[in-house]
Amino acid sequence: MPEEPQIRQSPAILKRSTWIDFGIRFSAVILALVFTSIILGIAKAQPLEAFGSILKGAFGSTIKFTSVVASWVPLVIATSGLLFTFTAGLWNIGMEGQIITGAVFTVGAFRFLDGTGLDPIIVILLAFIAGAMGGIFWALLPGLMKIYGGVNEIFGGLGLNFVAKTIAIWLIFGPWKRPGVASGSGTEWIDVKFRLPFLEGTNLSPVILIIAIFIVLFTAIMLKGTHFGLRLKAIGKNDKAAYLLGIPTTRYFLLAFGICGLFAGVAGAILVTSKQYSLIPDAGFGYGFLGLLVAMLVNYHAIWAPIVAIFFAALSIGNTELQYIGLNSYFAGVLQGFLVLFVVLVDGIRKRLLKKR
């Protein structure tokens, strides 16, 4: 499949009519809400009751809200990584597998270093580095396969997602199985001294929040304010032209994949040290796929990533409350999916209208 221009708009149009533009964009949100309400109707649920319980589930208490922030962290990190590959015109659909590999390497490092007598803080640091390496490794694979094997990164990444999950399952049932009986619920938990401490009375570790904020700032600065970002953008617009202008495209492609994988690995390490404390088959918790949706929504504007990500995180966390009114937790995915779908469609209609005028 050849590359193609992505959902991208020209800045000139943005400036011309910010308010009309905002109105058109907002209609996408309305449309998404209308359609999800119809779906709720089909499921014989009251839309207002459902949306209300999501709000309660996301912001009803300190614990719930800090859970939202804790879930925002891996999501915004995944999104930030994907903004690098998006800018280079690449579809890193293998993000989920890269997060899983990060988690695998992190748990592996803890298993290896536990009992060496090293200071726990050093061990945690080394485990994070291992996780980052795992993510980079798994992200370079689709990059190398694309450049040297002609395999479209979408299919390479997809396949590698399943392979990463399979490796995790193999470890859980095989070499890393719990003493006694192996179980799909995961490996043995890492020692308490390796778990990142939460703020008093919350579900949030301040360390991961600081990492996330650092990564968000790093991404915004790199993509908006450096030569590197500009060149990456040039490659994304037209890689052949960029190559003729003297940009080493192969190196930049691999760099974009590498940075994305680095962030994925860090997200995997964060999930191990502050959420799951073990390796489970779904060690990526779907953050890679969700990150792709957020990255499509923010449409190259790194500034918007944290805001959209907090909204998506609130939906995902608040959504668990729905079980009390007899609905399952796939609802968040439905609403998030409709939202991105209508943003893309409405954006297309807007461009068409502006062109005709």
Added chain:
Amino acid sequence: MELAILTTLAGIVEYAVPVLFAAIGENITEKAGITNLSVNGTIILAAMGGFVAALITDSILLGFIVGALIGAAVAAIVAFSSITLKQSQVAIGFILALLCRDLAYFLGAPYTNKPGIFLSKVPIPGLVDIPVVGPVLFNHSLVVYASYLFIIAAYLFMFKTRPGLMLQGIGERPAAAFARGANVKGLRYFYTILGGALVGLAGPMYSLAVKIGWAGQLSGLDGIGWIALAITIFGGWNPLKVALGAYLFGGLQQLGITLQSTTNIPIQILQAAPFPLMIFTLLLVNVGRAEWVERELAAMPEKPRKALTKILRALRTSPPASLGVPFENE
């Protein structure tokens, strides 16, 4: 021949059917120059929708119609977004792949593990008594027989008829087809929706015939659509080779089932087995085009070079030239 081997072979033929319809459906869509990446979600949603429709109306036929309609509707969104709005085909397809899957799991929840109706086996009298061939090919439900005709029909249509040649034209050189009076956009809409309907049929083929029932996320359908997309590439956009790819996949799945009952490998590992193979085959069919391969080949002595070039050529497949490129009437 031993009964077990015959049963396994018959299982391969049966398991390949939904993937075969989905992959050839996608083949038709891509021939027209459009990539419909939503296949994975479409199959799951159509499997749920078809199952529920058949359950409520007590009609298998309606179940299949609903499945096809779901596929056509999703494809219509893809067509509108990529042909009329010229938005990214990858983006819209990927969004729909996730959305349809979650929709299926959300709306299908009340029908999980409900006993429903399903297509029964109809051995073809006479043919089923042929040794070996009979039990393998002619002791199935109607969808399996339909698949034999479908492969041939799709091949003949694509390569031997005028509309089929036109289909290739709008995917290869749309401007030339337009100059000859073809309604490129209209045809692209038509074939995207037709291909989508065929992908949609794969859903009820699972839930009503091959993997009977609806079990939510435990139905084991997640991932199959991505394989179908890979099979389309593997088959080089030729229905005959695509069908071959589907049978290979059916063989792998059947192998998984056999291994699972004889060893204690976790089922999840067996389910993932086709994916490394998918990456490997994609490497095989694509690597011949890579620059470094050509460089290496040029540096080789004549004999191995000729042999290797031959092998790589035979494996190589190339997509329709205008796949993914929007078309504008000038």
